[in-house]
Amino acid sequence: MDLANHQRILLGLIRSNYQVRPDDDAYFHRVSQSRDLEEARGNIFLWRVYVLERACVLTFTLLKQRNLLKQELDVFIRQHNISPFRETQPPDFLEALSSHDDPLIASVAKFELSLWKVRQGDPASYTVFWSVEPHSILNNLAKNIPIDEESVPKGDYQILISRDLPFLFQIDPVLKQV
Amino acid sequence: MALGVTYEGRDPALLEKMLPYVDYIEVTPETIAEVKGGKIGLSAEVMSELKNIGKAVKIIVHGVSLSIGSHEGWSLNYLHLLDDLLEQVDVVWHSEHLGYTKVDGEHLGIMLAMPKTEQALDLVCERVCTIQKRYGFPFLLENIVHVIPDFPGDYSDAGFLNALTERTGCGLILDVYNLECDAHNHGFNIPEFLNELNPTNVRELHVACGVEHNGFLLDVHSQLTRDSTIDLAQYAIKQVTRNAEVVVYEFMPEAVPGLGHDTIAEELRRLRACFRN
Numbered sequence: 001m002d003l004a005n006h007q008r009i010l011l012g013l014i015r016s017n018y019q020v021r022p023d024d025d026a027y028f029h030r031v032s033q034s035r036d037l038e039e040a041r042g043n044i045f046l047w048r049v050y051v052l053e054r055a056c057v058l059t060f061t062l063l064k065q066r067n068l069l070k071q072e073l074d075v076f077i078r079q080h081n082i083s084p085f086r087e088t089q090p091p092d093f094l095e096a097l098s099s100h101d102d103p104l105i106a107s108v109a110k111f112e113l114s115l116w117k118v119r120q121g122d123p124a125s126y127t128v129f130w131s132v133e134p135h136s137i138l139n140n141l142a143k144n145i146p147i148d149e150e151s152v153p154k155g156d157y158q159i160l161i162s163r164d165l166p167f168l169f170q171i172d173p174v175l176k177q178v
Numbered sequence: 179m180a181l182g183v184t185y186e187g188r189d190p191a192l193l194e195k196m197l198p199y200v201d202y203i204e205v206t207p208e209t210i211a212e213v214k215g216g217k218i219g220l221s222a223e224v225m226s227e228l229k230n231i232g233k234a235v236k237i238i239v240h241g242v243s244l245s246i247g248s249h250e251g252w253s254l255n256y257l258h259l260l261d262d263l264l265e266q267v268d269v270v271w272h273s274e275h276l277g278y279t280k281v282d283g284e285h286l287g288i289m290l291a292m293p294k295t296e297q298a299l300d301l302v303c304e305r306v307c308t309i310q311k312r313y314g315f316p317f318l319l320e321n322i323v324h325v326i327p328d329f330p331g332d333y334s335d336a337g338f339l340n341a342l343t344e345r346t347g348c349g350l351i352l353d354v355y356n357l358e359c360d361a362h363n364h365g366f367n368i369p370e371f372l373n374e375l376n377p378t379n380v381r382e383l384h385v386a387c388g389v390e391h392n393g394f395l396l397d398v399h400s401q402l403t404r405d406s407t408i409d410l411a412q413y414a415i416k417q418v419t420r421n422a423e424v425v426v427y428e429f430m431p432e433a434v435p436g437l438g439h440d441t442i443a444e445e446l447r448r449l450r451a452c453f454r455n
Contacts, residue, residue: 003297004249006329010290011281031326036363039394040325044287046391046398050432082285084243085255087212120214 001025013037014044015078048073048082048089055090055116058141059097059109065146066105072097091116103131104149108141111169114161118168125162133157134171179415179453182238182382182426183446184399185231186210187224189431193231195439199446202236202270202424203228207259208243209431218255220262228267238382238424239263239272240351246305246319247278247292264313271381273318273351276302276342291324294331294338299345306346318349318381323356323397324364335366336374343379352419353384354411355397355428358404362395368410372418380419385411385449386428400433402445408452415453425453 009028012018020032031037052073053060063069076082076096082089094116097109107130114126133153140147156174182202185193186209210224228237244256260272277289292298302319309317321339333341339350352375360366385407388398415422427449429437437445 001293001295001297001329003293003295003301006293007249007278007281007290010326011284011286014286014288015284027327027329034327035392036326036394039392040288042391043325043396043398046396047287050398050430054432077287081283082287084253084279084285085208085211085213085218088218091213120212 014040016041044077045070045073048077048093051086051089052093056094056109056112058112058138059094059105061141061144062105062108062147066102068105072100104137107131107134108137111138111159111161115168118161118163121163123163125160125164128159128161129174130157130159131155134159179422180424181446181450181453182424183442184240184426184428184430186431187221187227189434190227192434192439192442193227195443196446197231197234199443199450200235202238202426203231204238204240204426204428205263206240206242207256207263208241211259218259220259220266225263225266232267236270237267238426239269240320240426241272241274242289243279244274245277245279246274246309247276247298247302248280249301250282252305253280260313269315271316271318271349272313273320273349273382275322276319276339277322288325289322290326291322291328292338293329294333294335295329296332298331299333299338299341303342303345306342306348310346310348316349316381318351320351320353320384321356322353323359324366325397328364334371334374336371336376340374340376343376347379349379349381351382351384352380352414352422353386354414355384355386355388355403355407358407358410359388359395359397372414375418377419378421380422381424383411383414383419383422383425384428385425399428399430400436401429402437402441403427403449408449412452425449 009018013032020028063072076093080092094109094113098106100106107128110128134157136152137147158174159169159171161169180201182204183196183200184204210221211218212221241256243253245253275289277291279286279289357368361368385403386399387401387403388396411425
């Protein structure tokens with residue numbers, strides 16, 4: 001048994017992108033059919049939850065409220081080579097969600113990512129555009145209160161995020177050009 | 179027997195509660211690292227804390243991402259962090275896990291145990307020798323949890339560790355909770371393992387507790403130590419690992435809000451009383 005081949009097959013089984021072949025060692029057949037493998041995949045998911053739920057509170061809460069957490073986290077785990085350095089995981093996760101089809105998820109993720117960068121000392125300023133009024137959304141997410149989207153005023157808003165602002169961010173309506 | 183505890187920095191109130199009960203603080207370079215300008219480096223804030231802590235207790239380093247068993251090579255990122263940390267803080271010894279976290283540069287997201295074959299043993303021994311030469315002070319490896327079925331290799335678990343320490347002289351961490359997980363999840367025979375293990379090089383023991391999920395006992399370090407873990411550690415200390423110097427209680431930083439500072443301090447007081455004699 002060659003070590004490189006052994007490790008490559010296990011990587012493929014963990015990531016669900018390797019099908020055990022008839023001529024593979026019986027060991028890999030046993031692993032592929034084991035409950036342990038399924039549980040190991042679940043452990044990887046749980047470890048990401050532990051790290052991300054603390055660092056990406058707003059986005060995490062929104063995904064949970066929309067019952068999208070498992071789906072989005074599974075996609076993130078499958079599509080990203082997630083570093084063991086936990087500090088790199090939140091920005092990677094938020095970056096991935098910043099282009100989400102759901103505009104609210106994208107806006108919240110962009111806002112939280114910008115805030116994370118500024119808190120880390122990034123001197124740049126960021127602007128995130130919203131199609132709904134952000135105050136109540138952010139307030140509810142921060143307090144884990146369900147969002148009633150029907151009651152949130154629609155409109156064009158922007159949040160400026162910068163370390164030069166007293167609270168690091170500022171919400172303003174986008175004034176239409178006349 | 180001394181007592182140690184994990185500490186990842188940035189929580190001086192927790193540290194203040196823990197310090198009266200411990201002789202060692204265990205730090206993990208990866209969790210005190212931060213990203214600045216796209217590069218990973220040690221947090222200056224935490225390093226400043228560690229320099230102060232080092233005046234009161236001994237510091238030991240316990241990495242998680244060296245990936246000493248990866249066929250293609252270990253993590254240079256980890257070694258750079260370790261180099262930086264050791265330049266700034268006096269450390270009694272450093273340690274890692276006997277396993278791998280990446281394959282061909284792709285991160286597994288979990289740590290897998292080495293197959294106990296001659297090829298794997300040769301690879302790990304060569305790297306342990308390189309590390310010992312590079313740093314010139316003790317290096318320990320820990321028995322990790324088997325999250326998937328074990329590969330039937332050339333050695334038993336204890337036999338592999340015995341051969342490793344005989345060839346390299348490296349130290350061992352006996353993670354008692356990991357043994358319990360393996361016994362619970364795979365029917366691992368702990369008495370047989372302890373009976374076969376050459377205990378001479380065991381310098382540190384770990385205790386911790388996770389949760390049971392789908393019938394599996396998970397290695398997540400989120401709970402207070404179970405009595406069975408303490409009993410097993412006490413047995414190992416009295417009957418097997420007589421050269422061990424410290425028992426370290428491990429919990430992950432994500433568990434702190436749930437456990438609470440006072441509860442963690444009380445746990446350390448309890449563990450200190452258990453392991454003092």
